[in-house]
Amino acid sequence: MKWASFWVVVIACLMYHSMLYAGGKLLATPGVSQLEGSGGGGIVPWAQLSGYATEDEWSLGAFCSGAKLQDYQLDVCGAQVNFFDRLELSVAEQNFTVAVSNRVIEQSVFGAKIRLYGDVIYSDWPQLSVGLMHKSLGDSAIARALGADASQGNDVYFSASKLHLGALYGHNWFWNITARYTQANQIGLLGFGGKYASKRWHIEMSSAVFVAPQLALGFEFREKPHNLGLGESHWRNLFIAWFPMKSLNVTAAWLDLGSIAGVPSQEGLYLSLAGNF
Amino acid sequence: MGRLFGRVTGLLCIVILLNACVTPKANVSLYHQLGGEPTIERIIDSFINEIGRHPTIIQYFKEANVMHFRTGFIRHMCALLDGPCKYTGDSMVQIHTGMDITTRDFNIVVELLITAMNEAGVSHVLQNQILARMAPLRSEIIKI
Numbered sequence: 037m038k039w040a041s042f043w044v045v046v047i048a049c050l051m052y053h054s055m056l057y058a059g060g061k062l063l064a065t066p067g068v069s070q071l072e073g074s075g076g077g078g079i080v081p082w083a084q085l086s087g088y089a090t091e092d093e094w095s096l097g098a099f100c101s102g103a104k105l106q107d108y109q110l111d112v113c114g115a116q117v118n119f120f121d122r123l124e125l126s127v128a129e130q131n132f133t134v135a136v137s138n139r140v141i142e143q144s145v146f147g148a149k150i151r152l153y154g155d156v157i158y159s160d161w162p163q164l165s166v167g168l169m170h171k172s173l174g175d176s177a178i179a180r181a182l183g184a185d186a187s188q189g190n191d192v193y194f195s196a197s198k199l200h201l202g203a204l205y206g207h208n209w210f211w212n213i214t215a216r217y218t219q220a221n222q223i224g225l226l227g228f229g230g231k232y233a234s235k236r237w238h239i240e241m242s243s244a245v246f247v248a249p250q251l252a253l254g255f256e257f258r259e260k261p262h263n264l265g266l267g268e269s270h271w272r273n274l275f276i277a278w279f280p281m282k283s284l285n286v287t288a289a290w291l292d293l294g295s296i297a298g299v300p301s302q303e304g305l306y307l308s309l310a311g312n313f
Numbered sequence: 314m315g316r317l318f319g320r321v322t323g324l325l326c327i328v329i330l331l332n333a334c335v336t337p338k339a340n341v342s343l344y345h346q347l348g349g350e351p352t353i354e355r356i357i358d359s360f361i362n363e364i365g366r367h368p369t370i371i372q373y374f375k376e377a378n379v380m381h382f383r384t385g386f387i388r389h390m391c392a393l394l395d396g397p398c399k400y401t402g403d404s405m406v407q408i409h410t411g412m413d414i415t416t417r418d419f420n421i422v423v424e425l426l427i428t429a430m431n432e433a434g435v436s437h438v439l440q441n442q443i444l445a446r447m448a449p450l451r452s453e454i455i456k457i
Contacts (some may be wrong), residue, residue, distance in 0.1 A: 060417030062424065092417040121416075155416075158451045201445035206438030249427075249437055 061121075063249060064279040065199060068287045069099035069310045070156030072145045072169055072223065073114035073128030076195075078289050078306055079258045079271050080240040082212045083165040083195035084156050085149060086126065087118035087312050090281050092127050094119050099310035103291055109133040110225075114145075124149040124167075132225045134178075134297075137280055141225050142174035156210075162198040169193075171224035182297060184227025191218040193240075207245050210252070214240040221264050222296055229254040230263035244277070252277045269294020273306065285310050329429055343442055344396030350387070352433055353396075357386050359429035370421055393446045405453035414455045 052272045070076030075086030078101070087095030100113040114128030126147040133140050149167035156163045171181055176187030197212035215237045219228045238261060241313040244254025258271040275289035289306040296302045338379035347353065361383060364370050374382070423444070430440045 037409070060415075060420055062420050092415060092418070093417060158448055201448055202441030202443075203445070206436075206442050208441050246441075 044128065046103060059088045059282050060093055061088040061282075062157070063282055063284075064246070064252065064277075066312075068277055068285050068308060069097060069101065069114065071101060071103075071110070071112055071128070071130070072147060072171075072191075073112075073116065073126035074147050074149055074167060074169070075116060075118075075124060075126075077212070077242040077244075077254070077256045077266075078273055078275055078287060078291075080212060080214050080242045080262060081147075081149070081167055081193060081195055081216075082214070082242065083151070083154075083197035084116045085121055085124040085165070086116035087124075089118040089121050091120050091122070092228065093121075096192070096313045097310060098313075099308060101287075101306065101308035103293075103304055103306040105291070105304035107135050107295070107299050107300060108296060109135065122151055123174050130225065133299025139178065141178055144172055144174070145224070146170045156158060156197050156199045157201065162196040162234055165195050166169040167193050167195065168190075171220060171228075173224065173227065176227060179221070179225075182221070182226055182266065183230045184221055185221075185229030185233070187227055189219050189228030191216055193217070204245055206246060210242075210244045210246070210254070212242045216240060218261060219263065221261070224266060226297060228263075229267050230265070232265045233261070233263040236261075244275075250279045252279075266298045267295045267300075269296075275306075283312050285312075316404065342395035343439070343446065344391060344394040344437055347394060347435065347443070349396065350391065352435065353387050353390050353394075355433040356426075356429050356435065357383055357390070360386075360434040363425040363428050364422075367421065367425060369418060370425065373414065373418070390443075405450050406457065409454045410457050413457070416455060419442055419451060419455045 061196050066087055067075055067082050069075060069086060071079055072081065074081035075084050076082040086097045089095035095118045096144070097116040099287050103110040111131045112128050115125060116124055116126040118124050128145040129138050130143040130145065146165060147169045149165050152164045152166055154161055154163040171191070172188035179187055193214050193216035195212060195214040197210070200209045203209040217237050219233060221227050221230060238259040240258040242254060242256040244252040246252050253276050256273045256275065260268050262268040272292045273289040275287055277285060277287040279285045287308040291304055291306050293302040294300070361379060364374060385402040388398050388402065389400040392400040427440060430443070
């Protein structure tokens with residue numbers, strides 16, 4: 037149902053967008069929408085701000101993503117607004133379903149990201165941004181039961197990214213590195229902090245090759261804290277992103293999220309659909 | 314899963330290596346890979362047509378001499394792509410000073426050039442390398 041209504045919105049907006057479209061960036065250069073709502077890849081926030089707005093434009097983005105794992109399912113819908121390619125504000129609503137008990141954990145993520153320097157293609161140094169995510173769980177019962185200290189928390193991150201034109205045998209090559217300071221267990225779905233918490237920065241990275249102007253293949257890695265002593269794994273994915281036009285992108289990925297809440301080998305398919313207006 | 318990633322990574326390596334075998338040798342200039350002067354002329358002619366059709370971009374060319382622009386850009390592109398030409402025309406800064414070109418309009422022009430290269434049948438791999446040569450000029454073109 038959520039998907040159906042999302043499609044209606046996408047189609048309505050596609051019809052409308054030609055009138056006031058903010059499309060000053062080149063195709064695919066803003067990337068896609070990340071699970072926590074930020075412009076990025078699938079699991080890593082990137083230095084690019086979501087949407088195609090340049091310095092005298094603003095733009096809106098909306099997305100829904102789903103990940104089906106062996107024992108869990110994660111559904112996310114969210115939106116971003118990009119002001120003048122300087123500030124991105126985002127919101128994401130996550131529903132994490134535990135298949136065995138059919139319990140749903142809800143989390144809201146509010147994000148802000150500021151572009152500090154550069155342009156992902158043109159500047160001498162990589163584009164650099166700083167971001168903040170405020171996360172809060174709808175219900176902290178499961179998080180508390182697993183030993184988390186809090187039901188809300190903040191992530192701070194710095195991201196650097198660069199698109200190298202024609203760098204890989206004539207194909208455009210993209211990379212992003214993000215350093216994130218976080219206390220979140222499984223991105224916050226299992227609460228924040230815990231008995232084994234150690235405060236430090238975590239590294240996340242993404243890389244992609246454009247095999248065609250509209251098609252990118254890549255991978256991502258996200259280092260995770262293990263505050264709960266449940267063997268939380270680092271996350272990985274292999275993705276393919278398709279940009280048929282600036283106002284629409286579709287991303288599919290194979291996720292390897294490892295152990296979640298003590299249940300090992302959580303792998304599965306990820307699908308994301310996003311519109312930019 | 315670790316094994317799957319290992320395999321996929323291995324496969325990617327093989328694809329990249331195979332790709333390396335069929336990639337033209339680096340010592341052949343972009344100018345020659347492109348097909349030399351005739352292709353450049355076709356690109357620039359398409360580009361001029363595209364500009365003429367674009368309501369925003371044509372405004373920047375109101376006082377331009379199209380033939381002068383055509384000759385200059387053909388020479389400049391030839392030189393940028395390591396062809397047998399020397400660009401002796403006005404500098405990018407001289408040409409664009411006072412135009413106050415925005416990031417948005419600059420990117421629109423890049424898109425028009427990409428359209429022109431598509432129309433001239435230039436492969437996407439070659440297009441990327443051509444754009445890589447032109448990209449450093451951006452700071453001499455916009456917002457001045």
